[in-house]
Amino acid sequence: MATETEVGELLHQRGWRMAFTVAERVDAWAALVSSVERGYGDDIHEYTNDLYCRNWLHEAWLLLDEHIVQLWTPQIRSLDERFKAATVDDGGQALALFHRLPGPDLWWWRRHPRILTDDLGRSLRSAGAIGTEPDTA
Template structure:
């Protein structure tokens, strides 16, 4: 069993090397993804550029999960489980057709509910209408 301090140091170093700046602990990363998904559950209220920027946390997560440096730490099992739970919540929000084929699943589809501005951006960008959160 590896030391938790060692794991947290390696996690931080890996995230920083991958370009992460604010989210440097497993709790930060999971919380960032969970917070984004919670916003989407109630209808993400900003524009498509902010939506895509905030969705970028899932790209960072993919790189973390694929990291050879972190792969063998037992603590990553908890990280994977937590991410899996949040992933399931996000998948449940997404419309079925892919609007961005060839992208990872979290980028290929869009939430079925959005704030007015994002809903309008989805129509403009992808020609897809979604429910508007009031």
């Protein structure tokens, strides 16, 4: 197993745009989760781009030293639960119209925000997503 720095560098070599740290990706996941809970205000392309922070964590977990995994897992699980509560599982049907879905183990790609607002809400509704308006959530 590898250190956080080694994993950041390895994933960067595999195509991630930079050598992220676990803290940076957890912070990005937390920011996305909070935004989804409030009503994501950006467009579909930003949303799918933002989901990749969770992909990075998934990939890193397979490589990281067990101590680092144990240290961060409770926070990530908590964020995952919040994300699940703020989203609807549609098997990825809505997002699949805009972005190629990754493998089934990346469950966050098969969910869309429960609160559908702004550009993202319009795009997802056009793809058949059902959700709530921000003022009724």
